[in-house]
Amino acid sequence: MASTVEGYLAELRQALAGQDPALVHDALYDAEDFLRSAVAEKGDTPESVAAAIDAYGSPEEIAAAYREAEASAAIVLRPPKRPAAATWYGRFFGVVGDSSAWGALFYMLLALATGTVYFSVVVAGLSTVLGTMVLIVGIPLALLFIAAVRAISLAEGRLVEGLLGVRMPRRPRSVGQTGTIWERVKGWFTDYRTWTTMLYMVLQLVLGIGYFTIVVTGLALTVTLFAAPIVQVLSDTTIIRSAEYGYYIYPWAMPLVMFAGVLALFATLWVAKGIGYLHGQYAKAMLIGTFERSAS
Amino acid sequence: MDAADEAMLRKLQKELNAGTVALVLLAILDRSAEPLYGYQIAKRIEGAWQEGVPVKQGTLYPVLRSMEDNGLLWSRVEPSVAGPPRKYYQITDRGRVVLGSWRAAWARTRDFVDATLEGNVG
Numbered sequence: 001m002a003s004t005v006e007g008y009l010a011e012l013r014q015a016l017a018g019q020d021p022a023l024v025h026d027a028l029y030d031a032e033d034f035l036r037s038a039v040a041e042k043g044d045t046p047e048s049v050a051a052a053i054d055a056y057g058s059p060e061e062i063a064a065a066y067r068e069a070e071a072s073a074a075i076v077l078r079p080p081k082r083p084a085a086a087t088w089y090g091r092f093f094g095v096v097g098d099s100s101a102w103g104a105l106f107y108m109l110l111a112l113a114t115g116t117v118y119f120s121v122v123v124a125g126l127s128t129v130l131g132t133m134v135l136i137v138g139i140p141l142a143l144l145f146i147a148a149v150r151a152i153s154l155a156e157g158r159l160v161e162g163l164l165g166v167r168m169p170r171r172p173r174s175v176g177q178t179g180t181i182w183e184r185v186k187g188w189f190t191d192y193r194t195w196t197t198m199l200y201m202v203l204q205l206v207l208g209i210g211y212f213t214i215v216v217t218g219l220a221l222t223v224t225l226f227a228a229p230i231v232q233v234l235s236d237t238t239i240i241r242s243a244e245y246g247y248y249i250y251p252w253a254m255p256l257v258m259f260a261g262v263l264a265l266f267a268t269l270w271v272a273k274g275i276g277y278l279h280g281q282y283a284k285a286m287l288i289g290t291f292e293r294s295a296s
Numbered sequence: 297m298d299a300a301d302e303a304m305l306r307k308l309q310k311e312l313n314a315g316t317v318a319l320v321l322l323a324i325l326d327r328s329a330e331p332l333y334g335y336q337i338a339k340r341i342e343g344a345w346q347e348g349v350p351v352k353q354g355t356l357y358p359v360l361r362s363m364e365d366n367g368l369l370w371s372r373v374e375p376s377v378a379g380p381p382r383k384y385y386q387i388t389d390r391g392r393v394v395l396g397s398w399r400a401a402w403a404r405t406r407d408f409v410d411a412t413l414e415g416n417v418g
Contacts, residue, residue, distance in 0.1 A: 030357035031384060037335035057352025069358035
């Protein structure tokens with residue numbers, strides 16, 4: 001059992017791990033309200049804090065109460081989940097109605113742009129900061145740079161939640177982060193997430209190039225296979241050419257080639273869905289950290 | 297009473313609380329002249345029990361929130377010196393109507409349970 005308000009809040013946060021961030025926020029807010037009110041009334045002694053925590057309830061108990069309240073409200077609020085198709089081809093083609101696949105596809109295209117920006121920010125920022133470290137201006141520049149990294153981390157989190165459907169925090173406020181501005185700044189540097197975020201931003205360019213290539217290749221293949229027979233009929237020339245040889249698509253093969261194009265679209269969507277899932281987990285690990293630091 | 301009996305007693309108490317906590321909170325807010333915040337409500341409940349409050353006070357807050365979502369309570373936030381801004385709860389007209397029907401349901405349940413315990417049923 002925790003012996004301080006901050007420690008209790010950290011335990012409660014841990015007990016609520018994996019819940020909707022908004023719910024976690026509410027629960028921490030309520031607990032802090034109660035405990036600080038109790039401390040204000042009875043004095044800030046270890047005994048009064050322990051008594052208040054005991055009266056409030058164990059983190060597990062409180063987490064369970066919020067989960068139950070959320071579950072009963074969520075039944076009303078959340079749209080029903082689409083039932084999974086019974087047949088394998090139903091499942092395979094059902095991906096076209098899956099918003100997470102389309103979101104991931106869009107995210108993969110966007111990753112080239114965001115990756116370029118993130119990479120430039122980190123490389124330019126880091127080299128400027130390191131270059132000016134010996135000068136007095138190096139310190140404000142370093143703070144500015146870290147602040148920018150944290151802001152981008154939050155923005156990327158919103159993007160990941162919106163497009164990949166992975167829950168990301170709306171505010172990366174860490175429990176127990178109180179004290180003077182200098183203590184908070186120190187917290188930025190000792191927070192391992194600042195550094196994993198920077199690594200994430202650098203790697204995003206590499207991943208972005210890969211993702212973009214995969215999507216563009218998949219979509220190009222789709223369009224080509226689907227359009228080739230049509231263009232061949234309309235233009236009366238061979239479409240598939242290699243050196244001086246032209247390969248003619250026989251009429252009987254035309255529906256098959258077009259069907260292969262359709263398959264390529266669905267395959268691309270499945271690949272996007274898979275990559276989207278993996279990237280979401282990776283972003284969660286890099287940007288929020290999979291384990292919570294215990295409050296000191 | 298051995299440990300298993302005690303565990304069953306705790307389970308019963310927990311289930312009784314789950315069924316009555318919303319009614320109790322609504323009644324407290326109905327009686328109160330001014331809006332109350334979570335800690336004050338918890339204090340009143342603690343004061344009303346003779347020995348050892350059987351309900352963990354942290355479990356009151358989610359109930360308050362869900363009653364607010366259902367329109368039985370109304371809240372406003374005011375800054376506080378002690379900690380985060382405080383959420384003051386007040387009963388709504390709809391809350392009073394609902395409380396009236398809950399009160400009747402509680403009276404029926406209580407009378408029925410009492411009658412059973414006294415051997416007047418069955």
